[in-house]
Structures are given as C-alpha cells and as structure tokens.
C-alpha cells in the first residue's frame with residue numbers, strides 16, 4: 569500500500585509510516601497542479617495546505633484516505649472525496665496552542681506596535697514619543713469568533729492578561745461561556761461592536777465565507793483591531809482594505825487571499841503593504857511542538873486505518889443519513905441469516921443506509937439495526953418475522 573506525503577513532514581514520522589509496512593513517497597514540493605498525477609497510485613495521501621482538487625479523486629482509483637496534517641480542510645474538495653467514498657481526516661486540536669500563541673502575540677504587537685518599533689530602530693530612528701501611545705490590554709475586550717480548539721486557547725491566554733473575553737460561536741451557551749469565565753455574544757455583529765480586538769477562529773465553510781462582512785467591520789469601534797489567524801476568506805477583503813486605508817481599523821493577519829501554498833514564493837499583497845497591517849506568513853501552526861504533535865496524530869490515523877480500517881477524526885462521514893426508518897431484527901448469529909433479511913429488503917426496492925449488528929454474549933444471538941431509506945410496509949416486516957428458524961423479533965421505528 570502506497571502513502572504519498574505531499575508536504576513538509578518530519579523525517580522520524582516518515583520512518584514511523586514505513587514501519588507500518590507502507591511504501592512511503594515523500595514529495596514535499598509537488599505542486600497542487602501535479603498532485604493528481606503524483607497521487608494516481610497512492611492509497612493514502614497526506615497534505616498540509618496544498619490544495620486537493622476533484623481531479624485527485626478522479627484519477628487516484630486506489631485512494632482511500634486523505635489526511636490533512638493540520639486543522640482546516642477547506643483546501644480539500646471534501647464533497648468530491650465523499651462522492652468517491654474516500655475518507656478525509658484532520659488533526660483537530662494538535663496545533664491549537666501554537667495558533668493561540670501567535671494570535672495573542674499579534675494582539676500585543678498591535679497594542680504596542682512592536683514591529684514598527686523594531687523597524688524604526690533598524691532604520692536608525694529613536695521615536696519613543698510615537699511609540700508611547702499604546703492603550704494597554706488589561707480590562708479591554710477581546711472578541712473571539714469561533715470558540716473551538718484554538719478559540720478556547722486564545723480565551724484562556726487573554727483572561728490571563730486580564731482581558732474581558734466575549735465569544736460568539738455556533739454551539740456556545742451562556743452557561744458554557746460562564747464556566748469558562750467568559751461572556752457569550754448572541755451574534756457576530758454584537759461581538760464586533762463590543763470588542764477592542766476581534767480575533768477570528770472559525771473554519772472556512774459555506775456558512776462562514778465572508779461572515780466578517782462590511783457591516784461587521786463597520787460595527788467595530790473606531791481604531792479597533794482585527795486579528796485573523798484563521799482564513800482570509802472569512803473576511804470581506806475589499807471592505808477590510810478600504811477601512812484600514814481610511815484609518816478606521818488596524819489588522820494583524822496570518823492568512824491572505826491567494827497566498828502561496830509553498831514555503832517560499834513571490835507574493836504581493838496590497839493589505840500586507842499597509843502601515844496599519846501586520847502580516848505573518850501563515851505560520852500559526854508552524855512551531856516544532858505543533859508540527860511534532862500533528863505528525864504523530866497523522867501516524868496514529870494511518871496506523872488505525874491500516875490495522876483496523878477505522879479512521880479517527882474523519883470529517884466526511886454523514887452526520888445525518890437519508891434514512892427514514894430503523895428496522896431492529898434480533899436473529900440467530902448464523903451464516904446467511906442477515907443476507908436473507910437484506911435480500912427481503914432489496915426485493916422491496918428499499919435502500920439500506922446504515923447497518924449495525926451487535927452480538928449477545930456467547931455469540932448465539934445478535935441484534936441488527938438496519939436504517940433504511942423509507943418505512944417498509946407491514947407485509948415486509950411479516951415476511952422477515954415469518955423466518956422463525958432464523959429470526960426471533962422484528963420491529964420498525966420512524967427516524
């Protein structure tokens with residue numbers, strides 16, 4: 569079985585992959601355009617931010633698993649993977665401390681204008697007067713959009729600085745916020761309005777693309793700061809550029825629209841050129857600690873897959889299937905019994921969505937939950953029930 573590692577990956581962990589009996593090919597510099605050809609005969613593909621397009625899934629007939637050695641899966645065509653039955657997994661939480669450290673670093677850098685201090689001294693200028701205008705962070709409000717693995721680490725660190733933390737996140741409740749010592753904002757607009765610094769930690773998805781709209785940016789206090797260590801596409805980039813140019817907002821961003829996927833490249837960004845913008849090179853996850861944790865988690869996923877067929881952290885298994893009803897069939901644990909039950913369901917033209925068979929102690933009997941696309945007629949239940957030498961109980965539940 570071949571595994572293609574198509575981005576930078578620690579040598580020791582490549583050896584761990586080889587020790588699993590895999591043929592390991594490491595091509596860190598393969599371009600996204602060349603990836604479909606490079607992955608054509610791979611069973612497992614490991615990537616960081618490299619784009620994995622639908623072409624990869626069209627060409628790689630043996631491909632079973634794509635692992636995002638990181639958190640965000642927006643660079644992978646997950647819908648195309650799902651159509652071909654290819655698992656996509658990521659490494660949640662493994663780089664969250666690293667990103668939170670950068671986000672807090674950027675919050676402090678913005679307040680004290682640390683990069684400009686450094687640049688002035690390097691240019692031979694002493695300017696204590698200009699750089700003595702920081703507001704200070706203690707008691708000020710940090711808005712956190714997306715209170716997941718990274719958002720929580722950011723909140724913890726901001727609380728340690730004495731900041732008030734106001735979070736907006738999909739499943740955050742007021743009680744959940746209270747337990748963390750923070751407050752819950754009912755929506756992003758309210759969080760933006762109340763924050764001195766708004767820090768983004770949402771994944772990029774259909775729902776979140778452009779969520780930091782012109783309206784949200786305009787709602788921010790004059791001279792407030794936006795910190796983006798998540799994804800550029802969360803933010804209306806044209807409005808951002810306009811408001812920064814107008815002196816309304818200050819920005820620190822680790823992520824850029826159209827940023828290169830490789831380690832070194834020419835890159836021109838209008839935003840990054842502005843004096844009120846501090847840009848970093850999408851380095852949020854790039855600490856030795858985080859990369860080691862990510863690589864170990866990648867190896868763990870591969871190992872589980874090759875040893876048991878299970879995929880930890882799979883992101884594309886349907887949370888809700890099209891099943892409308894569940895048949896529960898208790899049956900004797902013998903060869904062919906389940907095949908006969910499934911045969912009856914097939915004859916009725918009903919699609920089976922999910923099956924879970926549980927064995928009773930001593931392996932004489934079993935219970936099978938069969939989720940089906942539509943509620944079967946009573947006659948079908950009766951047909952299954954009538955196989956008394958194989959089946960002891962049948963019932964049906966609407967889902």
Ligand SMILES: NC(=O)c1ccc[n+]([C@@H]2O[C@H](COP(=O)([O-])OP(=O)(O)OC[C@H]3O[C@@H](n4cnc5c(N)ncnc54)[C@H](O)[C@@H]3O)[C@@H](O)[C@H]2O)c1
Nearest residue numbers: 639640714715716717718737738770771775797798852853
């Ligand atoms: N700069 C970097 O190097 C770097 C590193 C890691 C992750 N990231 C980015 O940060 C993102 C967040 O990472 P994470 O590990 O914290 O992910 P996570 O899944 O743990 O957290 C995301 C949070 O956002 C919330 N959320 C999702 N959709 C939402 C919606 N529509 N409305 C409101 N809330 C919503 C979720 O409930 C969750 O709490 C990643 O998806 C990635 O894009 C960047």
Ligand SMILES: O=C(O)[C@H](O)COP(=O)(O)O
Nearest residue numbers: 616617637638639640853
């Ligand atoms: O989603 C992530 O994990 C980050 O954006 C890190 O990306 P990278 O692996 O390309 O540094």
